[in-house]
Amino acid sequence: MDATTLSANFEARERATAELRSLTEEFAGKEMDAESRGKEAKLLDAIADYDGRIKRGIEVLKSGESVSALIQGLNGTGSKKETQDKLAEAAAQLRSLGVNQSVAFAPESRAGIDTKSNPGNTVIARTLYGRLLAEAVERSTVMRGGATILTTSSGEPMDFTVVVGRAQASIVNEGGNIPESNPTTVQRSVGAFKYGYASTVSSEFVQDQALDLVGFLVGDAGPAIGAGMGAHFLTGSGTNQPKGIITAGSPAAATFTATAKDAAVSDALIDLYYELPSSYRAGAAFVVSDKVAAQMRKLKDGQGQYLWQSSVQVGAPDTFNGRPVLTDVGVPDDKVTFGDLSKYTVRLAGPLRVERSVDLKFLSDQIVYRFLQRADGLLVDERAVKVLTVGGGETAK
Structure with a gap:
């Protein structure tokens, strides 16, 4: 999708949003007739469709280095020419990589090493690591939503003090003893689970200098690794995989059924909002499935106004x-x-290794690139997340 098409989709979305707003205002405080409800449903579907198109268009057009300040920090602040030079150098290193040798994408800045004179011990320019991490971040809602990303050179266990309850001060009388109050904490550790992915390309693709080998491999491996990690950062059990934010979050007291009406659902969501301590609300976000989002999108207040606000940016x-x-x-x-x-x-342990082999696909003259990244995740403050169950019952931690 080019910039012109993206702009046209955004303008169409704005028109649909304005029409939906007018319809809502027309029936403010009163029940819609069947025709108006049908129109409302079509407009909601159209806006959701435009949102999907816009998101896909942005993914196509945007630069990998501009996904977040984190990625910019990993990439450095060099000029566009310097960035292009680094990527060109990385592409040359990947193409000249010998059979069954490996290179490593690392966040730290190091000088490139000639793979021919020192095979198997090369660190690609950090811009390439930033591009691949940017793709992975985009496929993980937890990372994209602001998770703290920690990079370490190795994967030995790291201990964290997880806060599950805060200390509390109280009034002390003159000459009285000061009562003790300590935060409730538990010790947990993060390790490094190995995520792997292999991409197969033809030898002609690798040999053709006109083709963007780096862009292809980054665009292929980044989403695959991001999706694999992202699923565990959401719902991982913590046994032989990271413990996801939903699994680790505290159960909310309120619930609602999947078939509940506006009042029941909105009341439960408002209760959920206020169950989260106020110190966390300013930076909090809802994380839901598409099905639940569709239900939330249709909720209205007593005046018939939508509680869901579509972004204008x-x-x-x-x-x-x-x-x-x-x-x-x-x-x-x-x-x-x-x-x-x-x-x-999110803990990313060690560099992302890229290894090349011609053995597996020898008869078809294809080359396999294998990507390996060690990672883990941990909710370090369990008071910061509340999980509401749809359908009743509490979520087991």
Whole structure:
């Protein structure tokens, strides 16, 4: 999708949003007739369709280095020419990589090493690591939503003090003893689970200097690794995989059924909002499935106004009750998560290794590139996330 098409989709979305707003105002405080309800449903579907097109268009047009300040920091602040030079150098290194040798994408800045004179011990320019990490971040709702990303050179266990309850001060009389109050904490550790992915390309593709080998491999491996990690950062059990933010979050007291009407659902979501301590609300976001988002999108207040507010800025998330709403296919349809995603720490251990082999696809003259990244995740403050269950019952931690 080019910039012109993206702009046209955005303008069409704005027209549909304005028409929906006018329809809502027309029936403010009163029941819609059947024709108007049908029109409302079509407009909501159209806006959702435009949102999807706009998101896909942005993914095509945007530069990998501009996804977030984090990626910019990993890439450095060099000029566009310097960045292009680094990527060209990385492409040359990948193409000249010997059989069954490997290179490593690393966030730290190091001088490139000639693969011919020192095979198997090369660190690609950090711009390439930034591009690949940017693609992975975009496929993980937790990382894209503001998780703290920690990079370490190795994968030995790291201990974290996880806060599950805060200390509290009280009034002390003159001459009286000061009572002790300590935060409730538990010790947990993060390790490094190995995520792997292999991409097969023809030898002609690798040999053809006109083709963007780096862009292809980054665009192929980044989403695959991001999706694999992202699913566990959401719902991982913590046994032989990271413990996801939904699994680790505190159960909310309120619930609602999937067939509940506006009042019941909105009341439960408002209760969820206020169950989260006020110190976390300013940076909190809802994380839901598409099915739950569709239900939230149709909720109205007593005056017939939508509680869901569509974003007027391209690329910015929609909001519900003033807070961003993020959707992910990995979120169960019976869960609504509300919390500060920055309290979830993603640990990327060691460089991302890229290894090349011609053995596996020898008869078809194809080359296999294998990508390996070690990672783990942990919610370091369990008070920062609340999980509402749709259908009744509490979520087991």
